[in-house]
Amino acid sequence: MKSNINYMLLLLTIAAASCKKDNYDPPGSKLSGHVVYKGEALGLEYDQVKFEVYQGGFGKTGPIDAVFSPDGTYSMLLFNGEYKFIIPNGQGPFKWKQTAAGAPDTTFITMQGSQVLDIEVTPFYMIRNPQLTASGGKVAGTFKIEKIITDASARDVEEVSLYINKTAFVSPANNVAVKTMTGSDITDPNNVNLSVAVPSLTQNYVFARIGLKIAGVEDRIFSPMVKIDL
Amino acid sequence: MKKIFLLICTTAQLLAVGCKKDSEFLNVQPTSILTNEQAFSDPAQALSILADLYNRQVDFSGLDTGWVTFADFSESFPSENGRANIVQRNQWEFKEWSIWDYVYIRDLNLFIERATVAKALSESDKARFLAEARFLRANYYFEMVKRMGGVPLITESLLYDFSGDPTYLQHPRAKESEVYDFVISEAEAIKKDLSVNVNEKSRATKAAVLAMESRAALYAGSIARYGVNTPQVSLSGLEVSIPASMATGYYTKALNAAKEIISGSAGAYALYNKKPDLSENFASIFLDKSNNSESIWVEDFKLKSGRVNGFTVSTQPRFGAEEEEGGRINPSLNLVESFEKLDNTFAPIANTDALGNTLYYTNQLDIFAGRDARLGGTVILPGSAFKGRMVDIWAGYQLANGTIVTGDDRGAQKTLPGQSSPVQVVGFDGPVSGKEFTAQTGFYLRKYVDPTPGAGSRGTNSEIPFIRYRYAEVLLNAAEAAFELGQPDVAAGYLNQVRARAGFTIPLIVSDITFDRIVHERRIELAFEGHVLYDLKRWRLAHVVWDGNKMTEVDLLSNIGTATKRNTQPYGLLPYRLYDPASANNGKWLYKIAMPTLVTGANRFRLGNYYSFIDDNVRANNPKIVRQPNQ
Structure with missing residues (x-):
């Protein structure tokens, strides 16, 4: 009986230890801020104004997308690294900078720990x-x-x-x-x-x-x- | 010595025989896979391949793809609590309605390529099969362009060469107009190869091809004409939006294709007119499978074949149903009130007089009297019958002081004041608020609901077909195209044919023909047939009609018959019985307008909904695919 318990303890220890080894840390760098005009946050509608963040280097490209809050704030948890931020065309009651071809222009963001970044737009x-x-x-x-x-x-x-x-x-x-x-x-x-x-x-x-x-x-x-x- | 010789001989023989056997063994044909040659060795074999391709067509609504596809857009209330999200969400996702089945396109292309080189088929068989496959391909591209705008036009099978560089397989999106042009030109090219046969409903015929052509050209024409109202809904490469200058050309093609059917050169199609009761007649268009002159191309079903549909099980009136379910689609008052009066005018269903006094009716049906016969053919009204049994739709008693006595279960009983024993105070079909399968708007759906015994039972189901193209729509296509081409007299002629069947005796005259009329007629005639979304999209009215604002009773009752009328939340019209022994109106019916309590959201069609989202995976695999506007 005692040896059984010992075995179980051993197994539990291994299981607990391996969990830690196997998994990645969750993303821990917080990117947050407001969508602003000259420093003043814009009021938006709930769940309507979308933005997209891209990170290259993982094969297929696809956005990490999210929406601005009604008070103009946003936040997301990311891994450290290089990111590209856009607001897609047709989103928001404001103008976002565009390239000469009319595509939404990119803001480059380097995440190295948490940072606060206000997004400047022209309403x-x-x-x-x-x-x-x-x-x-x-x-x-x-x-x-x-x-x-x-x-x-x-x-x-x-x-x-x-x-x-x-x-x-x-x-x-x-x-x-x-x-x-x-x-x-x-x-x-x-x-x-x-x-x-x-x-x-x-x-x-x-x-x-x-x-x-x-x-x-x-x-x-x-x-x-x-x-x-x- | 002799022994050794014998041994060598035997070994040699064995080796020789074994060698032969080996090569034969490796060449054994699989018994479960047909070679291309075998597959096209005989017309019946080829037809069975084609049957699979027919089965994979996509419709907006389908009798076998679930009742939910019929229930959206505030034209009805979904009376199943698990589906209340339809009336509780505040917007449609961008990915809603998106399709991108290039596996199907590839299979169609392969069929066309293999049938073309098949040696064993007769020329006439081959021509028909090829025309059918090209029709299915064109119709699927039409379905894609309606939802996605311009898509890559792939008309041959693509083969990867394993070189490690797949870029030569990446095709960009065609212009929206190019996809419509493809559909139209394919139709023109194949129509001569298809039979002219009014009784051929489930396979492609000349009329089916022309009906597709007329609808596609009409859609393209209206996007060209009304796209100016939404300049944001466009892409610089014209993958989305069509230049206004192309409108006239498309409308002309739509009118000509429709006229070819109307003239009878594609078969003797006509409006279904077999029954003297016009509402009954209208309902029968969708039920009658023998000599139905109206339907042109259908998705067919057959009892005891495995290909049956359960639409009736889901939507039949709940009371006395063959299963303990049904009643899921409750048409809204929004739709019901827009059926015209027989003098060609619009008016709310009169539950009060002009001064706001309640009106009392002896029979439940009286309030709906004198309206378009299609109302009774589309909707099961309170006081009408289904399968010879009266539906039991009433919400309760109203007492003299205005108090409502009702119950919270179907057919609940309570004691009325001054009486000693309980009586039934609410119908067995409801409406009971929040009680699924009851008529929570006061109405049930009739269109496509099959009254055949057994059709409402799960073990049997129904074999009525889903009509993809029908003659009345061809007339409406012609009317709209003629109107847009500045021929309102021609348009009036076609509209009046459809309206005469609905019981209208006063024909519309040229000055009556407006854009609103065209929009209205399609909404009424083609309700619950999968048209409303595509129609409002191509007229660029979807974001106006479904603008996301809540709908007040004033909104509901004003501007009926106007194309831009808000339609964001489904309302109901609930019948009550007056209990007031002292009154002359005792026992008569009164009606109250009410929104089902489960309705909390309001339809919002965003500009990004005009063209459905193209999946990130698709765009990651093929960077040439440009994304949709406003998403």
């Missing part, structure tokens, strides 16, 4: 100074629209919307109420006002965001998400 518009307040069963938003890209590739505002939701996921698909104003109805971009009635809820707070849709661009740009007590 078509910025929502400036958003003020979201609740009163009388309504949420009101006041903000300024600043046109960033004014050259030949400038685009119009298609519509602006004020979304409210019960959770922190606030978007056209996830909301309990929305108020939309089309771009042609905006008389003064420096002073835009939207107001939405709050439906009856079982909670005394809502989350609110302003989203701006740019004509011909799929992704909206958002103001920071705000929690408002009713």
Whole structure:
């Protein structure tokens, strides 16, 4: 009996030891940051704006893809090494640098331990100074629209919307109420006002965001998400 | 000495014989594999190879590939809880609908090459087999270009030379227009080799080829014309998008191919019109297998052959079904309300009057009276019958004070106020919220649901065919092409043929023919036949109709019949019975609009969905393949 136990202990030790030997360490270098314009993080829609990271040298090429968070942050765990970062064409309410051939241009990233890297892009518009307040069963938003890209590739505002939701996921698909104003109805971009009635809820707070849709661009740009007590 | 001589002789003999045997042994033909020559030695043998190639065609919806392929796009609610993700997701993945089966293309190419050199086949057999294989290849390329845009056009079998350098096998994507041109030119080239036979449904005929040509040319034409609305959905090499200048040419080809069928030169096809009850007649198009003049090319099934489909088992009305299941596809109010009134106008299903007062109906069906007969042929309405048995769709009682009395199981019983014994308060077909297999929108699907005894039982299943091309679609193709070519009078003529069969007595006139009309007519006539996605894609309306915004009741009830109307969440129309002994309306029916509670998502068709994702592996193996736009 005793020798049996000894054998089992021996086997367990070998098993435990071999596990360690066999496996690779998990990726431990964290790449993180924001997608920014002049240092200011952009507000995006949940699970919509994609980016891709490539690492060469392993035969087939394929992206490690991920999305930016609604507050413009991103993060991924990688091995140390050389990486290429792109934002694919047609993603995001902003312009990402392109090559002369029109392909998305590459940012080279060398991972040697964790690093914080902000991704600088040029948005078509910025929502400036958003003020979201609740009163009388309504949420009101006041903000300024600043046109960033004014050259030949400038685009119009298609519509602006004020979304409210019960959770922190606030978007056209996830909301309990929305108020939309089309771009042609905006008389003064420096002073835009939207107001939405709050439906009856079982909670005394809502989350609110302003989203701006740019004509011909799929992704909206958002103001920071705000929690408002009713 | 003599002994030794004998021994040498024997050994020599043995060696000689053994040698011969060795070479023979190594040359034994396998008994389970046919050589190319044997495979094409006889027409029946070649046909059996072709049968496999027929089987590998891909349809958007198929009766044997699961009911789910019919259920998406807010045209219906999926009444199976395991599939609620269809109405709970907020977008389609980029890889959705993607296909890339070059093994199939290779097998088709091999068949064509081997049949071409086969010596034992008669010239007429050979011509027919070759035309059939080329039709299947063209139709599969058509299916690919619909989903993926331009794909590599491989028309011969490729062989690797083991040199270590496979680059000569890497073909870039053809232009989108080149793939459509290929489909059209193949159709023109093979149509003379195929039979003109209205009763040949499951094999390629001249009419099938022309129907494919007319649909393909129409798709290409509309991508050329409406692509300007989505300039982002394009690639610089035109692997995706077609120049606007090519639109007229494609529309002309679409109209001519359709006219060739309509003129009767490809066989005496006609709209199915056998039954006096027009709804019954419309449903029968999809059920009748004898002398059906409407279907052109079908995927056929046969009872007791192993090739049967279980679509009816999945979708039959739940109450009294042959199995304890069914009812999975509940058509939405979004679709139901868009069936026109017989005076050619659009209106919501009237559950209230203009002032918002509830309307009461004596019979459940009365609320749907005076509408397009295709409504009853496509959808099982509450108060109608299937297999001679009334469906039992009602959501509960409404009391005088507006309180609803209902149950949480099929056919549940409760005691109504003022009564002493419990009565049934909800239908055996539901709707019960969240209860799978009940009619949670208040409707069941009728199209393709087979009323034959046994069709709804798992051991038997159904043998009704899936119609890939049918005559009414050819008419609609012709109408759309004519409209786009500036011939609204011609378009009206074709549309009116289809509409007359649906019970419309007032023909459309030239001024009625608009783009919205064309879009509407296809949606109604071809509902649940696998067209809605491709149609909205080619008109570049998919991202407008499925825009990801939640749908309010106002959205639902306004702009009915408009091509750009939002359609992101399926609504239902639930029948209730008034229980108010003091009222003259006691026992009558009222209807409430409600969204099934399981619906939490909203359809969002992103620009990157217009052309499905090409797998990373494909692009890694062949760097010449450019990626799709907006992904």
